[in-house]
Amino acid sequence: MLRHLLLRSGSSLFALLIISMIVFSLSQLSGNPVDALLPDDATQEQIDTFIRDWGLDQPLWKQYMTFLGNAMLGDFGTSLKWPGESAMGFVLDRMPATLKLGGLAILISVVIALPLGIAAAYTKGSITDNAAQLFALLGQSMPNFWLGIVLIWVFSVWLGWLPTSGTGSFAHLILPAIAIAWFQISALTRLTRSAMLEVLDAEYVKLARVKGVPEWLVICKHAFRNAAVVPLTYFGILAASILTGSVVIESVYSYPGMGWVAIEAIRGRDFPVIQAVILAYAVIYMLSNLLVDLLYVVVNPRMHHG
Amino acid sequence: MNSQTKKPLLEVQDLKVEIKTKVGSFVPVNGHSFSVHEGETIGIVGESGSGKSMTASALMRLLPKHVAKITEGSVRLDGKELLTLSEKQMRKVRGAEISMILQDPQTSLNPAFTVGSQIKEALRLHAPGPRRSLRSRAIDALKAVKVAAPEQRIDAYPGELSGGMRQRVVGAIAISCRPKVIIADEPTTSLDVTVQAQYLRLLRELQEETGMAILFITHDFGIVASLCHRVLVMYAGRIVESGPVGKIFANPAHPYTEALIATVPSLSGNQGRLRTIPGQPPSPAEKIVGCPFAPRCDYADARCRSEAPPTVLANGDSEHTTSCWRAVNQ
Structure with a gap:
């Protein structure tokens, strides 16, 4: 068990190392780092100081080691x-805003998708099931930036219930969170549904009924506990892609999180910030x-012993 | 065992189950009537698809929803009608007064919970008590089914136990609340022969201790002979013969029973090829006219193919009934 976690942490660190190399080479690939990292109107003196400070006169591997150390x-x-x-300070400064928005989007996804997937599986073939499937299909078919704009149009412009963009209150979070969550709800609902269908016919579910266990417990405890591994696996991807995939939505809603910083930094050729965002x-x-x-x-109790 | 003197624990009258599918409806359980008495073991025998398991599910009222439905009949457990109970009332009966041992020990325990928590769950629902006493009662249940080192096994996950051990745990869950009737749905089919014999002996011992009635579903006439007091022979959703085991073995009244008994290989003497029953049982969706066994029956005549036989006494014996025109003609 502990070994397993150490192994995973080790491979994560290794992946981080690879990413640091890619990030490092970014500033090399796009031409002379001096051009990339210094403003266009830098004086020769500034350039010379820069080259000395950054060790650009050193061999590449030495530069990388310095970069990695820093x-x-x-x-x-x-x-x-x-x-x-x-x-990095600037990026970290914006991180709480992204975590708040992403956290809400994750919460919405899970709170809606799990019950919806369970209900769809339990009522397989019924109107509830079909409605859930349609809802999922919609979410997976709509690109989230487009959904974001439609949501603004309906709820901000037309109904006037929620602010169009910016930050400051909980109301500001609602539309972007929904725009991010819907796609994930779809994927998670479908996964939960198929995982539940697989276990609902299992003998142990029947045994629970034979014991006289109330139906809701049969579903939520005996069946879901065994189906949970599938949505859980996806949850890792979901959480990560919501937190890191908010780039587009943060731009649509001018929400000043890390994603917005990333876009602005790319636009301004702000390499230090881009590198910091990517690693974050x-x-x-x-x-x-x-x-x-x-x-x-x-x-999964079987893993206690693994 | 003389069933006349004991009180009937389970009385089934004209039980009928209908299954509706897109291709039509059919009747996998067609007018069953039988009773099981205290301390008695009844065997339900028949080929796959004869409606054995459907009967068991119907008695537990656990038929697949929206597909199968009990359309007629009555099921009385110790005098109480089960078919009119609300779902909530029925839940109190399930696991407490009537219980079931499922077919496959590999899959009938929940892999995500410990053995103990699965036994305790039944106890908590039907006979709640303080935590510590639940645990000791769960250990008692494991002891009753002869699980070695129950204090350790109670915290094991099903995946850590052997098949025979798991089936004992399933048995422990079934008897933990001291039910009056246990339905055992082919509980030993997937166990190897020695484990199977141990398990059957265990069931008989438990029955002697508690006086529970057992409904034993199987396709193995050998098990029936060694374990059961009476037999119901099922074919195509009907009970075609019923009676005490000894009489049925000695004097089968229905050609299907006769054929089934003949298929049991015997150790004595060289029989050459294994005996089988020619033909296939009718598919459930098939519309049956006359006796359902007629197409496979050596004795069938014109009337068998056109008219369903009534249920009559076999050889004038009040304990032995059959649905066959040959018995009517006697």
Whole structure:
């Protein structure tokens, strides 16, 4: 069990190392890092200082080691677009906003998708089932930026219930969270439904009924507990892709989170910030997958002994 | 056992189950009537698809929803009519007064919960008590089914136990609340022969201790001979013969029973090829005119093919009935 977790953590760290190489090479691939990292109107003196400070006269592997050393301390240099801000500091500053929005989107996904998937499986072939399937199909067919715009049009412009964009209150979170969540609800509903269908006919579900267990417990305890591994596996992908995939939606709603920072940084060729954002996303992705690995053990007792 | 002196625990009258599908409706349980007495074991025998398991599900009122329905009849458990109970009332009966041992020990325990929690769940529902006493009662149930080291096994997950052990645990769950009637749906089919024999002996011992009635569903006439007091022979959703085991073996009145007994291989003497019954049982969707066994029967005549035989006494014996024109003609 502990071995399993250590192994997973190890492979996560290895993946992070690879990503750091890619991030490092980004500034090399796009031409002379001096052009990329310094503003166009930099003086020769600034350029010389920069080359010395950043060790650009050193061999590449040495540069990478310096980059890696700094990166491990969270130092990606200072932002070009937002002068005076440290790149990582700026990103971390926006992280809570993204976590708040992503957290709400995850909550909405899970709270709607699991019961919907269970209900659809339990009433297989009925109107409830068909309605749930249609709802899922809609979510998977609509691109989320488009859904975001439609939601603004209906709920902000037309009905005037919710703000169109920005941040500040809980109301600001609702539309972007729905726009992010719907696609995930669809995927999670369908997965939950098929996993439940598989276990609902199992003998142990019948045995629970034979024992006189109330029907809701038969479904939610005996059946779902065994079906849970499938949606849980997807939950890792879901959490990670919601947190890191908010780039588009944050732009649609001008929501100042990490995604918005990423877009703005790319637009402004702000390499230090881009590098910091990418690595921050990578860490989030890995942590959520590690969390799922931990949850596996909780759900699946057979893994206690593995 | 003399069934006349004991009180009937389970009385089934004209039980009829209908299944509706897109291709039509059929009747897998067609007018069953029988009773099981205290301390008695009744065997229900028949080929696959003869309606044995459907009968068991109907008695538990656990037929697949929206598909199968009890359309007629009465099921009385110790005098109480089960078919008119509400679902909530029926839940109190299930597991407490009538219980069931399912076919496949590999899959009938929930892999996500410990053995103990699955036994305790039944106890908590029907005979609640403080935590510690639940645990000791669960251990008692494991002891009753002769699980070695029950104090350790109670915390094991099903995946850590052997097939025979798991089936004992399923048995422990079934008897934990001291039910009056246990339905055993081919509980030993997937066990190997020695484990099977141990399990059957165990069932008989439990019955002697508690006086429960057992309804034993099987396709194995050998098991019936060694375990059951009386037999119901099912064919195509009907009970075609019923009576005490000894009389049926000695003097089968229905050609199907006769054929079934002949298929049991004997150890004595060289019989050459294994005996089989020619032909196939009718498909459930088939409309049956006359006796359902007629197409496979050596004795069938014109009347057998056109008119369904009534249920009559066989050889004038009040304990032995059959539905066959040959018995009517006697």
